[in-house]
Amino acid sequence: MLAAINDHTDVVKQLLESKYINVHERDTRGNTALMLAAARGFDDVVADLLKSEKCDAIVISTKNDTEDTALTLAVKAGFGHVVNALLDSSKFNDFQINRPNGKDEYKTALMLAVDANNINIVQKLLASPYTDATLYNANGDTALMLAAEKGYDDIVNALLESDKEVDINHTNVQFNTALMLAAEKGYVNIVQKLLQSLGINVGMTDLHGNTALMLAAKNGRTEVVQAFLNSDIGNTAQNINNVITCQNGEPYTRRNTPLTVATRYAQVEVVRKLLTSPVIDINIMGYIWVNCSHVGC
Numbered sequence: 001m002l003a004a005i006n007d008h009t010d011v012v013k014q015l016l017e018s019k020y021i022n023v024h025e026r027d028t029r030g031n032t033a034l035m036l037a038a039a040r041g042f043d044d045v046v047a048d049l050l051k052s053e054k055c056d057a058i059v060i061s062t063k064n065d066t067e068d069t070a071l072t073l074a075v076k077a078g079f080g081h082v083v084n085a086l087l088d089s090s091k092f093n094d095f096q097i098n099r100p101n102g103k104d105e106y107k108t109a110l111m112l113a114v115d116a117n118n119i120n121i122v123q124k125l126l127a128s129p130y131t132d133a134t135l136y137n138a139n140g141d142t143a144l145m146l147a148a149e150k151g152y153d154d155i156v157n158a159l160l161e162s163d164k165e166v167d168i169n170h171t172n173v174q175f176n177t178a179l180m181l182a183a184e185k186g187y188v189n190i191v192q193k194l195l196q197s198l199g200i201n202v203g204m205t206d207l208h209g210n211t212a213l214m215l216a217a218k219n220g221r222t223e224v225v226q227a228f229l230n231s232d233i234g235n236t237a238q239n240i241n242n243v244i245t246c247q248n249g250e251p252y253t254r255r256n257t258p259l260t261v262a263t264r265y266a267q268v269e270v271v272r273k274l275l276t277s278p279v280i281d282i283n284i285m286g287y288i289w290v291n292c293s294h295v296g297c
Contacts, residue, residue: 001025004033004049007042016052023054030064038070038086041079046070050089060089060096067102075112080120083109087128094130106138114146119154126162133164140172149181153189160197168197175206184215188223191216195231202228202239209256211242217262222269229277237279257284
């Protein structure tokens with residue numbers, strides 16, 4: 001471990017030749033030599049450890065006391081060269097690369113790279129045949145949703161343009177989709193990219209019955225609203241005049257459309273934008289409390 005911590009590659013090589021060396025050994029925090037080297041960016045030590053017959057799949061997938069593996073530690077530290085060394089090993093498979101970290105986060109290496117806005121590591125992970133981009137964390141967020149919520153345009157593009165399966169309409173525990181998260185925050189470039197994506201569903205609603213367009217209207221995201229109006233899929237009578245009449249089992253709820261939401265929150269510019277749509281219906285009533293038990297919800 002001392003040799004790994006201090007990047008003494010020659011010493012590491014010599015020690016690995018000894019039959020008495022145990023690469024499974026851990027320090028007081030549960031770290032193996034592989035983890036310690038990965039967390040410090042010592043890619044040569046990592047490569048030497050991985051080449052050794054003593055370093056098996058168990059060592060690679062081992063978690064420390066913070067529930068991190070060697071890969072997640074390298075990703076968190078931003079060491080792309082170490083990530084390369086790990087991914088280049090023939091011992092890496094789908095289990096190691098997709099194993100999430102601690103229970104509080106439950107994030108894969110890909111999700112952690114997105115969190116750090118590290119496009120280089122994201123691309124390295126997407127290049128691996130083993131990376132699963134459909135996995136989600138403890139909150140139900142996929143890598144795409146994390147990138148959309150934080151406005152990371154390059155990463156959203158990388159995910160959507162990769163050959164990986166990406167569940168574009170996946171919902172988290174609040175029933176938010178990537179489109180909703182981006183629309184609410186006003187990330188117009190991401191909204192435009194998602195609206196152009198095959199299979200996007202603009203009519204899905206969150207825990208409170210809001211569509212992506214409603215969230216944009218509520219928060220005064222004028223450019224996002226315009227993006228919907230410019231989109232063939234977003235500027236339809238069904239989406240523009242979408243009426244929400246009940247929400248997730250609650251007995252009462254507001255009856256709203258994007259226009260009534262914008263009016264309620266005094267988003268004047270949004271109202272003006274919506275009124276330019278040729279399919280807008282200004283006669284739909286809003287703000288009516290509906291008893292869902294009476295309408296079969």
